[in-house]
Amino acid sequence: MMTAFSNWLDGSELGRYLLEREQAFFDRSVADAFGYRAVQFGASRHDFLRENRIPWRARIGEDGEVGVVCDAAQLPLDSRSVDLLLLPHTLDFNAHPHQVLREAERVLLPEGRLVLTGFNPLSLWGGRRLVQGARRPPWSGRFLRLSRLRDWLELLGFERADDAFMCYAPPFNRGDWLTRCRFMEAPGERWWPLAAGVYGVCAIKRQRGMRLITPRWQLARPAAQLVTAGERRHAACQPHDETL
Template identity: 40%
Template sequence: MGLRSAHTPGDAVVAEVLEAWFASAPGERFAALEQHLLNGALPDLFGYHIVQLGRHLGADLLGATRISHRVVVDLGVTSTPGISLRGAEDALPFGAGLIDVLVLPHVLEFTDDPRRVLREAERVLIGEGHIVVLGFNPWSWYGLWSLARRWQGRAPWTGHLVSVSRLKDWLQLLGFDIVLVRHAGFRPPMRSQRLERLTAFSERLGAYCCPPLGGVYLVVGKKRVEGVTPLRVSWRQRRRVLAGGMVEPSTRGYGGAPCTERPR
């Protein structure tokens, strides 16, 4: 299973349409807002390995991280220059407990089973590791725009939007503590530059008066380990597993033996 929507023919098509939308005027504005959200969150998350799922917002959203080893997993069906690995969002090519930070930019909206994706994220994250989710807010101008444009049958309007409250419930059921929620994007995703200028004040007003109505959100969850000190794979062992992007897939991925090496 890959990045897809019920209204689109396949992974590559969805990724290409999303890339095209994020290259448009409203898409670029949303992408800049999301990068700003990430720039505020990533410097406070530490570890050895950070992984970004998907390339539709650009090959690398991780510029603000302090973590040196960065991996981008392409969720499409074709290989892409500059991408470290290919995989599926619900069958990641990593063993259990190997990743410190996992970034999901608009992955949940365009997958058949978002809860399964979150379970897979929980599997690959180390204890006290972090998941970072970017999503479109259904309770916003973007959500209304999505309802009005769904008939077009093209991403991003065909995505199944997940609310912050639902996402928090899912993460907490999987054993995550919610450590950060941020919103941005209080203008409709319009192409008209004139209307965009006229509504510029709404960004400041919305951020001050009603943050939960922002068109995009960032949620950070921390994997909870109750009453147990997590066994952490040694730096050299984990570096061997991930170095150069040569990673053995999980048993549910693209074949091969899982990466399950633990310190003895």
């Protein structure tokens, strides 16, 4: 399904409208991320890592346009091997979105960054999905609620660093109508962000707390008491018991 979604991004006015805003979101979210390895899963035709300076960067996914073809629910990556992981609408188009997040938690290093986007069901975009049906992308996506996603991330030990909202225009597939509705972007971002068609989440994998177990040290021997010179002479004058 990710391949069909990528085709929609490139081949429709609405897809290009979405792509423009998501590219800006990813550019902001990855610009200050550091480390040694960065991975983007899905939407491989578009470089959402372009503003990042991590030396080793890779794009993997389900389509044949990438060097590594795999399922997001079974990433071919070592545990704790990635500093930055991007999932553009990966949860929307995978049969096991919670497992995808589990894999993200597994492959990320502690303090590693997860950046993802998803469709908001509580929006005009979600309304069109209900009316039109879910036969083709992007309407065939899962459209997960942001509140549910936040709960999953918290259970997996992620701390949300930033939430973003975008695409406030009605989901028309005509460029002229989308242009006319651009006035909705600024007031939407200010007054009703939760009604945006798409949300973006940036989260940090925190190291789970460890309980330190300290050894039971032996009780220290009591310190020797100070004895004055007078007491020492008095003790010397006392008779000593002798055992014959």
